[in-house]
Amino acid sequence: MKLDLSFYRRDDVLQIGKDLLGKYLFTKINGEITGGMIVETESYMGAVDKAAHSYGNRRTERTEVMYQPGGVSYVFLCYGIHSLFNVITNEKDIPEAVLIRAVKPTHGIDTILRRRNKTKLQRNVAGGPGMLSQALGIDRNHDGLNLTGDTVWIEDLDVKISENDILRSPRVGVDYAQEDADNPWRYRIKGSEWTSPAK
DNA sequence: TGGCTGATGCGA
């Protein structure tokens, strides 16, 4: 069942980051449906998080979608190469987001392998935010899309992840964020071989 | 361990 807006609009981006583990991210692009189970996320606490683009309620052309009500996508280009896919959460004007970092491919495997130019299904197909976007065909054309629509959406397929199955650790690549750099807001499914490499 | 790659956002 597709997650509805009430899932995204809760006032707890850390909980949403954990709740997204075990959910399924789908895209339908040029008629091809691809998807996988979310195994790794990072939460960004908006205005009070120095690692977030929206720290201090900074508003720019790029961050504007973060101020929309929860339930839309936020896709931005990182290091000039990688499209990174995020989910916007909370109510209007509260710019919080969850970065989806890794999925286990489950639907449309042939298409995913073709997009990634791989022949074998393993971690390096979608185990990292840049690879994940490429695998599912996500680019900046998919910025600001409604996640209850039929291009990019997330489903609950009744996979239950308990608190004990969740690994917490500091987020990746946010050394510049000073006191927020160490917050353990990166979540992975314990024991999954599909997450980006452990540190 | 570096090189690649280019939009972004800041200051001049």
Next chain:
DNA sequence: CGCATCAGCCAA
């Protein structure tokens, strides 16, 4: 405008 910066990936 210019220019430093960046929520990564891959080959070695």
